[in-house]
Amino acid sequence: MEENLLEIEDLSVHFHTPEGIGRAVDHVSLSIAKGETLGLVGESGCGKSVTSLSILGLIPSPPGRIHSGHIYFDGKDLRSMGENALRHVRGRDISMIFQEPMTSLNPVLPIGRQVAEPLMVHHRISRQAALEEAVQWLNRVKIPAPEKRLHEYPHQLSGGMRQRVMIAMAMVCRPRLLIADEPTTALDVSIQSQILSLMEGLRHETGMSLLLITHDLGVVAQMAKRVVVMYAGQVVEVAGLQDLFERPFHPYTQGLLKSIPRLGSRAAGKKERLKEIKGTVPSLLDPVSGCKFADRCPRVFDVCRERQPELEAIRDGQQARCWKTQFSERSGRYA
Numbered sequence: 344m345e346e347n348l349l350e351i352e353d354l355s356v357h358f359h360t361p362e363g364i365g366r367a368v369d370h371v372s373l374s375i376a377k378g379e380t381l382g383l384v385g386e387s388g389c390g391k392s393v394t395s396l397s398i399l400g401l402i403p404s405p406p407g408r409i410h411s412g413h414i415y416f417d418g419k420d421l422r423s424m425g426e427n428a429l430r431h432v433r434g435r436d437i438s439m440i441f442q443e444p445m446t447s448l449n450p451v452l453p454i455g456r457q458v459a460e461p462l463m464v465h466h467r468i469s470r471q472a473a474l475e476e477a478v479q480w481l482n483r484v485k486i487p488a489p490e491k492r493l494h495e496y497p498h499q500l501s502g503g504m505r506q507r508v509m510i511a512m513a514m515v516c517r518p519r520l521l522i523a524d525e526p527t528t529a530l531d532v533s534i535q536s537q538i539l540s541l542m543e544g545l546r547h548e549t550g551m552s553l554l555l556i557t558h559d560l561g562v563v564a565q566m567a568k569r570v571v572v573m574y575a576g577q578v579v580e581v582a583g584l585q586d587l588f589e590r591p592f593h594p595y596t597q598g599l600l601k602s603i604p605r606l607g608s609r610a611a612g613k614k615e616r617l618k619e620i621k622g623t624v625p626s627l628l629d630p631v632s633g634c635k636f637a638d639r640c641p642r643v644f645d646v647c648r649e650r651q652p653e654l655e656a657i658r659d660g661q662q663a664r665c666w667k668t669q670f671s672e673r674s675g676r677y678a
Contacts, residue, residue: 347415348552349375349398349520354412356393356402358627365627367393367407369576372654375520380546380553382567382584384560384599388624390576391556392442395522399437400429416520435465438513439522444505448497454481454508455493461516480511484541503534510541517549524556539565560603564588569660572596575624575635578654582661592663594640595620634666642667 356368368390375381383391396402398414400421414421416437421429438461441447449457458480459473468476474493481489484507497505506526513521523542527535543566546553555566563570563584570587572580572595580593591597601618622639625631633648634640640647646666654664 346377347374348377348379348417349554350413350415351394351398352413352415354394354397354414355410356390356397357408357410358406359408360406360628363628366576366630367627368397371412371573371576371578373571373578373581375552375554377519377552378546378550379569380543380555380567382563382570383554383556383573384558384563384570385573386558386624388627389573391573392524394573395439395524395554395556398522399433399439400424400426431465434461434518435516436518437520437522438516438518440506440509440513440524440526442525442528444502444509445497447509448505450497453494453496454500458508458511458515461512465516476515477511480515481508483545484508484511484514485537486511503530503538506530506534506538507541510538510545514545514549518551520552520554521546522554522556525558526555527557527559527562535562542566560599572599575631576627577635577664579636579664580662581654586658586661590658590661592657592661592667593636593665594642594667595636596663598639634664 351371351373354368354371355366358365358367371390371394373381383394385391393402397409398421402409409422416432421432424432455474455477458477459470462468462473462476463470478489478493481492486492486504486507492500500508526542527538530538539562542553555563557563567584569583570581571578572593574595580587580591580596582591587596588600591600598618598620602620604617620639625635625638631651633650634652637643637647644666652664652666652668654662655668656662657668
């Protein structure tokens, strides 16, 4: 069995607002093995980004606060670390590619300085040596004329180039874990493919682990070996990539897969509407007594509205949070 690099146990994150307490992350547990790529998927607002920010201790407080749980990185509890100790982990051992590079990069600092800064902070090397290393990383992420780009500012680069700069910044200290939060958002398909190939190549080269956060199951299919599906702040399914696509168990996972456009779906004159998941995600401010997906589920039972199901094992390596597991086990089959 592979050794885990990251383990999140029973993590809950609450946001205190004038309207009430928003339970953005609700008792989430997941793990990432050394060298593994884990996909974290779900609709916008399901808690993916908040989970990732919790790992690095970047939840804005107030209004946010980690209510409970532990986050272990290589056996060390990150939650027990002071801010100074955690600052040494950020950027050196764990790096993050944020969702929107234009708002993540400093608009008044040249690109070279932003890429070189982690090296100066964590490796205590001179500015000149750090800039030389920055040129090498800009070249590795396939930015043309890296010596010239070193002195340019974020607004002078295209969206794809800014995303490559973010990857260079995240990788320059060779982290053991890279968190990529929607790394291809707003990029066209050809640039998206280049960015994903670049990240996968760097993962193979350095042996790092990768937490890939996305709502795009096509990206997951290209990159991940194992997938965690989140809904309304909870983990609702965990599965290997093949099981997720061939034998999804949770009705929410099934709905996500049915909503993907497929080539040839209009063949032979057939015009089919994309299947949608009816309804909306429940408010994080209103506690739900039963399953959080009950109001949108096409196969809801009475018990679903009364009690929340636990995350149960289904098959080897596959888990789901659904009362259907209980009924399926009694009948001897999985629906």
